[in-house]
Amino acid sequence: MTRAIMIQGAGSNVGKSLLVAGLARAARLRGLSVAPFKPQNMSNNAAVTVDGGEIGRAQALQARAAGLEPVVDMNPVLLKPETDTGAQVIVQGRRVATVKARDYGRHKAELMPRVLESFHRLGTGADLVLVEGAGSPAEVNLRAGDIANMGFAEAADVPVVLAGDIDRGGVIAQLVGTHAVLPAPDRDRIGAFLINKFRGDPRLFDDGLTTITDHTGWPSLGVVPWFPEAWRLPAEDIMDLATPRPGGTFRVVVPRLNRIANFDDLDPLAAEPDVSVEIVPAGRPLPADADLVLIPGSKSTIADLADFRAQGWDVDLAAHIRRGGHVMGLCGGYQMLGREIVDADGLEGPPGAVPGLGHLDVVTRLEPEKHLSRTTAQDRDSGEPVTGYEIHLGRTAGPDTARAWLTIGDRPEGAADASGRVRGSYLHGLFESDGFRRAYLAGLGGEMSELSYSSQVDETLDALAAHLETHLDIDALFAMAR
Structure with missing residues (x-):
């Protein structure tokens, strides 16, 4: 034995x-x-x-x-x-x-x-x-x-x-x-x-x-x-990321959803010397000077969407976009950014449909079967390879998926608005890909390092x-x- x-x-x-x-x-x-x-x-x-x-x-x-x-x-x-x-x-x-x-x-x-x-x-x-x-x-x-x-x-x-x-x-x-x-x-x-x-x-x-x-x-x-270097490792609890740590002038703002899920997307961003990741708790507005608002995954998207509105974050987000700000929604955050979330089978509560935040022209239909996969994609803008994983209920479709910014094999993935400043995707873990992370953030005005995130973890x-x-x-x- x-x-x-x-x-x-x-x-x-x-x-x-x-x-x-x-x-x-x-x-x-x-x-x-x-x-x-x-x-x-x-x-x-x-x-x-x-x-x-x-x-x-x-x-x-x-x-x-x-x-x-x-x-x-x-x-x-x-x-x-x-x-x-x-x-x-x-x-x-x-x-x-x-x-x-x-x-x-x-x-x-x-x-x-x-x-x-x-x-x-x-x-x-x-x-x-x-x-x-x-x-x-x-x-x-x-x-x-x-x-x-x-x-x-x-x-x-x-x-x-x-x-x-x-x-x-x-x-x-x-x-x-x-x-x-x-x-x-x-x-x-x-x-x-x-x-x-x-x-x-x-x-x-x-x-x-x-x-x-x-x-x-x-x-x-x-x-x-x-162990003072623990912050360099992927966080198990969202409060580990909320703890003050070294950070730069490029501000990534993340609303702390009640049922936040798969927030490992934030770890490589927090590891960048020029990036400061700020977790915004309930009761506080989204900062007006954010360079990027990132809406993370959620275990209960519809409930978290209702809470997002109750906090007034929908108003803050709309103002951020009007000012020319950038937004990334991942998984549940992607679903929230659309026009509507349809839950016909009552997977997250009473059957029905709820309006989304309306910043992407897409509709999500929740389905009982969970999609689980480890995925390799390519960023259409930079050509950089992206590795990650998908873990979600539902499918998202609509006109803005014609501006998908990732490709998985022959399949387009994600959606973007006409300006390209509001984007969404089901692909988690994409910021671990060093080349993509540098290209994406540099396009938003950040000064990115030559950090190898994987090497730093090891x-x-x-x-x-x-x-x-x-x-x-x-x-x-x-x-x-x-």
Whole structure:
């Protein structure tokens, strides 16, 4: 059997995803064949896999760190929130249902066999599987039927390392409190702990480590200082992009939609030295001096369109366009820019049609079958190649598609208004293509660098691995795997 170790967190957002990515790259640099695995993830930031499904974007980054193409077995259960109380359930890459949160618990027992199937299949031929938990095992009210943390660890007989986040404060209580509330079998499955996101001299927390060990009996694997280059890696949460970071004078403004999805389009833009990506929260207008307004993808396009209007952003966008501003709509944002969205089957609410923002002369008809593909295209203006992926419900057609600005094989893709300043496309990830990104932004007046975004990601993963090798006892961590 392949050896495995699971990284769980004493809370949400303690940095588990980044830790697993760094450990995967460290294992690969040591010559190990390693695979990442997350039994259950909740995220609208998805990646399309080589086997034609979808998984959480974080697992795609971890796969890259491990030197692998992403496959559906790396994240067999993906929950994609559509409302505050319901989510789409993706199992082994395919949508199986939309359920209310209160009903999901009844489905978890049915999902464990699929989770274990993916886990064992993924481990075939690997030296090590690095498993990431979700949330915290301290949520003991969710322990019955659990497939994300201790329930999975027990079913697969995987040992656990518990990570605490010192940056948010109270890390001793996080770890000691988790020990206190866990039932004895779960408590005993934790073999060690680590501290993440320390700012300053880690030796200042030596007494804290002793206190945690005295109360729990768990040994420490080390204290990981804050990794300042994390912003160079694809963001898992939109709030990671909203955090102030180095940026230039070319302003890309992004309205923060309630159900924003697949916002990895923004990562390469934020990496450009001359570009500043500004996420505009609810209650604030779109800045009048934006160079580009980018409307991102959405998990619930019609609901997000209604909220877009409720924020007054439709008025701001119209003014931006009248001033000669540029607009890019991607996927759900593309659909919003059209004349109308038709939902005859009630896929996003009551059946019917709603008016779009009206800046592109196209109509979108939502359809039950989701389009999933990894795609290679060409920019018609510059001739530059573009790689990306499509993940959407619906088809868009209308007069402005005659001004499609991309070509996928023999098929035109996207639409533009008569001025060419308002554009839309279903193709996500297009800004990762360096030549296209430079040509497009230069056409808008930006001074673009010679940045190789892909190389920057890999260099940052190498730096993250070295960071963990310096501050964690990785030998002891890997030795715990079984």
